[in-house]
Amino acid sequence: MSGMVEKRGVGTWLSHAGLILGIAVICFPIWIAFVASTVTQADLVRPPMPLLPGPHLVKNYLEALLSGGDAPVWRMLLNSLVMALGITIGKIVISILSAYAIVYFRFRFRMFFFWLIFMTLMLPVEVRIVPTYEVAANLGLLNSYTGLILPLIASATATFLFRQLFMTIPDELTEAARVDGAGPVRFFIDILLPMSRTNIAALFVILFIYGWNQYLWPLLITTDPSMNTVVMGIKQMLPTGDQTVEWPVIMATALLAMLPPVLVVFAMQRLFVKGLVESEK
């Protein structure tokens, strides 16, 4: 993409310097967190604050993973992973199926249901959190993966996205499949799903991060430390009262919590771009 705008000399240097400065400002806290996760508590609290990594990286991370705060971090990471994957896959499956129903089937109150789904956009978790908690508690879903995943699993946004995608698929393709003898299920599996894979990849990235970063809901629904997710777990590790606090371990946990979304973005980005390049309707 070189040479979209040919600019030489001072302007280029200035804009580069500005961008590098901006990136440095954004990355600095992460760097500090990383440095803090590689030194001892004693080194960390003694001024001046260290700016270069120390020798205790492995020790700190192992401590975080294996003992951590209320629960070992590996356990919380696992909980987060289950929750994030559950939400992501659940949302994609449910929304693609409901979009399929809304676009391709004529049933009574079709538009009513569509608007009903659409209206839930106005009701994010935070707004309905008290009644949702009530329902989840009555159903005995506290401290369970079901409780973590189920209330967050419906997605009007994803449904709407798939609906728009399906509406761009030409009718003739649907008709060709009918003439070829594909029933509704076959058409969905053989034609619609492969044609949606770009959107599925994009949604996977967005929804995984959404699921991973859930804070308020896991905080309410899990009381047992072994069901804590890592994002809320970090908060639980912070000192209350006169507890001593192991900042290097907390920082290690924070970095570990950052890692999976980054990995998902990197892994899916390639698929995503490839899908974009290859896509054709």
Added chain:
Amino acid sequence: MADIKLEAIRKSYGRAEVIHGIDAEIADGEFIVIVGPSGCGKSTLLRMVAGLETITSGDIRIGGRVVNKLEPRERDIAMVFQNYALYPHMSVFDNMAYGLKIANVPKPEIAERVAEAARMLELEPYLDRKPRQLSGGQRQRVAMGRAIVRKPAVFLFDEPLSNLDAKLRVQMRLEIKALQRKLGITALYVTHDQVEAMTLADRMIVMNAGVAEQIGAPLEVYANPATLFVAGFIGSPPMNVIRQEIRPGRAALAPGAVIGVRPEHIDLVVPGAGLIDFDVGFCEPLGAETLVHGTTDAGDSLVVRIDGETPLPEAGTRIGLEIDPARILTFDPDGRRAGG
């Protein structure tokens, strides 16, 4: 292989009736072209035969069996769509094989049938490609191949050539005709292009505003149009329509009636010597022939087709037109052929 019978086919969307009762019998192996202007209901008719539209009333029989309530796949048909409707994520092979896979045809037989179709359509080098890597003509062939491998009783074509450029259209037209001859499968072909209709059809159904105006062999329809609409639609340039009195005593016309005459049945003579005079507007020399456009005193625009080697008449000159009375077709005020 099968014959098709359309019996009083009607189609309504809500209260609006778009097809007003069409009857037709199509023999086994016949190539029928349904031709008409856009919005005349020709595609709707085809889609009713395919099973993609419901039939409001009337019966469609394929091979003697009433298929009104059957799904497309149960009708033993194959359809070629205007935009090809190839599955973009499947290879050429998979596109052609998809229908067979669904029908649980054994794999070796699928491979064999696809290979045979690919050979017939010269698609063999492209079997592994995706549709987007093919040219328009090749995509068209894949769509044809998808229809052929099914070995259906009836081929349905919905304006299959209208997305191709002019040259390719002529070539594919010939190929479709040859292929249909070779396979001997009954074909129903919808187009708005009357040249396509003339060249492809064993018989054609000329439709207008939801009515079959005429059903017949192309040359028969050309020579003997049943209505003024058919006369104007079939043939390029269209049949001349003369509304004014022509030279007294030469042909009697009922009040309001009009006469039609093909451009090639008019000869240029000196003014006053023919049936009617007209003022030359402009000429279109096409090489083998020249089209002379002009207007009569009453304002009718006429076209005369003359030999390409005849000197061009100058614009603005007045010329007489001589018409063989046997070639004159007379139409009643309602557009139907007089006495017909």
